[in-house]
Amino acid sequence: xxxxxxxxxxxxxxxxxxxxxxxxxxxxxxxxxxxxxxxxxxxxxxxxxxxxxxxxxxxxxxxxxxxxxxxxxxxxxxxxxxxxxxxxxxxxxxxxxxxxxxxxxxxxxxxxxxxxxxxxxxxxxxxxxxxxxxxxxxxxxxxxxxxxxxxxxxxxxxxxxxxxxxxxxxxxxxxxxxxxxxxxxxxxxxxxxxxxxxxxxxxxxxxxxxxxxxxxxxxxxxxxxxxxxxxxxxxxxxxxxxxxxxxxxxxxxxxxxxxxxxxxxxxxxxxxxxxxxxxxxxxxxxxxxxxxxxxxxxxxxxxxxxxxxxxxxxxxxxxx
Amino acid sequence: xxxxxxxxxxxxxxxxxxxxxxxxxxxxxxxxxxxxxxxxxxxxxxxxxxxxxxxxxxxxxxxxxxxxxxxxxxxxxxxxxxxxxxxxxxxxxxxxxxxxxxxxxxxxxxxxxxxxxxxxxxxxxxxxxxxxxxxxxxxxxxxxxxxxxxxxxxxxxxxxxxxxxxxxxxxxxxxxxxxxxxxxxxxxxxxxxxxxxxxxxxxxxxxxxxxxxxxxxxxxxxxxxxxxxxxxxxxxxxxxxxxxxxxxxxx
Numbered sequence: 076x077x078x079x080x081x082x083x084x085x086x087x088x089x090x091x092x093x094x095x096x097x098x099x100x101x102x103x104x105x106x107x108x109x110x111x112x113x114x115x116x117x118x119x120x121x122x123x124x125x126x127x128x129x130x131x132x133x134x135x136x137x138x139x140x141x142x143x144x145x146x147x148x149x150x151x152x153x154x155x156x157x158x159x160x161x162x163x164x165x166x167x168x169x170x171x172x173x174x175x176x177x178x179x180x181x182x183x184x185x186x187x188x189x190x191x192x193x194x195x196x197x198x199x200x201x202x203x204x205x206x207x208x209x210x211x212x213x214x215x216x217x218x219x220x221x222x223x224x225x226x227x228x229x230x231x232x233x234x235x236x237x238x239x240x241x242x243x244x245x246x247x248x249x250x251x252x253x254x255x256x257x258x259x260x261x262x263x264x265x266x267x268x269x270x271x272x273x274x275x276x277x278x279x280x281x282x283x284x285x286x287x288x289x290x291x292x293x294x295x296x297x298x299x300x301x302x303x304x305x306x307x308x309x310x311x312x313x314x315x316x317x318x319x320x321x322x323x324x325x326x327x328x329x330x331x332x333x334x335x336x337x338x339x340x341x342x343x344x345x346x347x348x349x350x351x352x353x354x355x356x357x358x359x360x361x362x363x364x365x366x367x368x369x370x371x372x373x374x375x376x377x378x379x380x381x382x383x384x385x386x387x388x389x390x391x392x393x394x395x
Numbered sequence: 396x397x398x399x400x401x402x403x404x405x406x407x408x409x410x411x412x413x414x415x416x417x418x419x420x421x422x423x424x425x426x427x428x429x430x431x432x433x434x435x436x437x438x439x440x441x442x443x444x445x446x447x448x449x450x451x452x453x454x455x456x457x458x459x460x461x462x463x464x465x466x467x468x469x470x471x472x473x474x475x476x477x478x479x480x481x482x483x484x485x486x487x488x489x490x491x492x493x494x495x496x497x498x499x500x501x502x503x504x505x506x507x508x509x510x511x512x513x514x515x516x517x518x519x520x521x522x523x524x525x526x527x528x529x530x531x532x533x534x535x536x537x538x539x540x541x542x543x544x545x546x547x548x549x550x551x552x553x554x555x556x557x558x559x560x561x562x563x564x565x566x567x568x569x570x571x572x573x574x575x576x577x578x579x580x581x582x583x584x585x586x587x588x589x590x591x592x593x594x595x596x597x598x599x600x601x602x603x604x605x606x607x608x609x610x611x612x613x614x615x616x617x618x619x620x621x622x623x624x625x626x627x628x629x630x631x632x633x634x635x636x637x638x639x640x641x642x643x644x645x646x
Contacts, residue, residue, distance in 0.1 A: 086555075145533070145535075146526075146532065169554055170536055170553040170554060171553070173519060173520050173535075174520070174522075174523040174533065174535050176520065177488060177521065177523035180489055180492075180520075181488075181489070181492050181493075181523075181525070182527055184489055185489070186487065186609035187487075187488050187489075189517075189518065190517060206617060207412070208412065208515075213614070213616065213617050214412070214611055214613070214614055215612040215614075215615070216609060216610065216611055217611075217612050218610070219608050252530075253531055253532060256531075256562055257533065257560055257561070257566075258562070259558060260548070260561050263552075263553050263556030263557050263558050264556060301646075309552065310572065313538045313552060313573030319556055325554075326536075327554070334640070334645045344517060355640075355643055357636060357639070357640075359632075359636075368623065368625060369623070370620060372621060372624065373623070373625075373636065374623055374624070375627075375628060375636065376625065376626070376628065377627060377632050378628065382628055382632045382633050382636075383633075385632075386632075386637065388633075389634060389637045390646065394646065
């Protein structure tokens with residue numbers, strides 16, 4: 076087994092999720108786990124990966140790779156896999172990584188399993204574990220050939236710094252014409268807003284079920300009464316109801332407060348992966364079939380517009 | 396402007412995996428994947444804004460997926476191509492992308508649209524594999540799309556905020572469900588859908604094989620989570636929530 080891990084980075088930092096997958100790969104027993112870092116001015120970054128279990132890190136450092144676009148990354152990884160014979164390529168799920176992994180699957184005609192929460196060797200074969208159908212069933216998945224590609228659900232593992240050093244190897248950068256066609260016009264940069272959400276003990280979050288941006292006041296009032304912070308789903312952020320900095324989910328923040336109150340949130344997997352580590356989850360939703368009722372501690376089927384203001388009142392009375 | 400939309404029929408209601416085949420049970424009623432309705436809506440708007448052209452639906456699935464296609468035709472798409480073949484059942488990303496790309500090569504649209512994900516398999520990667528096979532640029536997760544002067548420009552959300560990406564046509568674009576509100580088919584649209592062209596192909600028509608490079612080995616129950624207490628609001632829900640929070644010493 077020889078494993079290559081895609082090491083995504085942003086604003087001069089290797090992403091925690093990618094380092095976590097690297098740590099996981101190192102624990103599988105392959106002594107030659109390698110990482111690949113692709114970008115412009117990323118050589119120093121590549122060295123970091125040694126601490127997390129990479130024996131070798133391929134570096135594709137070129138001005139043409141500055142924007143985090145997927146197709147050029149497919150070109151680079153495909154040639155590393157071909158030249159060095161890696162049989163397994165692992166990715167931590169992200170907007171970029173998913174597009175790279177699927178493009179690579181097509182380029183190499185390789186099997187891709189996604190949304191994995193575990194990976195293990197069983198009788199010499201690699202077996203991935205994947206929750207399916209709203210996490211109601213756990214599926215063991217495998218590959219019928221090599222290379223094997225896998226995307227891990229975000230937040231599945233934690234990085235483990237073991238303190239090694241990696242050998243840096245220059246990767247060749249030969250880009251296909253179609254891989255250079257898309258251009259980044261404006262690139263997102265992580266907002267350096269306070270860590271409010273990530274460190275809050277209580278979060279009250281609102282979703283599309285609120286009905287409109289004006290109803291976020293209901294969520295804000297309840298959060299204030301509980302001394303907590305306000306969160307939002309991707310759907311309402313994309314719709315412009317609430318700022319991106321409050322978004323919880325796969326694209327957004329991962330949170331684990333003691334109490335999470337979800338108002339009008341269906342519980343799509345996108346959102347779930349960002350908040351399932353919460354201590355106690357209370358969900359208020361008018362749709363009795365909403366997936367969130369499968370993973371909350373208290374599920375209330377009803378109209379949040381009636382329930383939330385009353386709840387705010389009662390909490391205020393209680394807390395004086 | 397010729398726009399192709401890749402759509403999928405997904406099982407309606409509670410989904411189950413057939414323990415025999417270890418595949419999703421597709422024997423019951425099917426529906427148009429709700430995420431795909433946003434891609435169809437966007438295609439219709441682009442066609443109409445361009446003052447004409449064609450919206451072609453491209454799908455692979457069981458024969459009865461034609462019903463889901465009819466819903467998209469009722470919304471206003473012009474025609475549909477469905478690849479249905481027993482040999483394609485169980486195809487994974489590698490196989491499905493090969494088949495869809497073969498249809499798209501024949502159709503040669505200027506723009507290929509995808510919805511954000513499949514509601515059944517939670518897959519959210521197919522566009523990138525199809526774009527690679529077509530050797531076309533791809534933009535994913537697009538929440539605002541502008542198509543003009545031979546260029547597609549998409550604003551999309553990532554883990555870090557919003558990117559704006561531009562690609563020359565022909566291109567592949569996957570849209571987020573935030574991009575629009577899909578229209579409901581009108582009565583006229585529903586009646587008209589029946590007479591719109593629906594082509595059915597088998598794999599040999601395309602000269603490709605489907606196939607899979609991944610497999611399902613076993614199914615198991617998920618690890619247990621603590622009991623979920625569920626209640627319906629009879630006017631006292633707020634008080635009951637407070638009681639629950641009290642029990643857990645969260646107030």
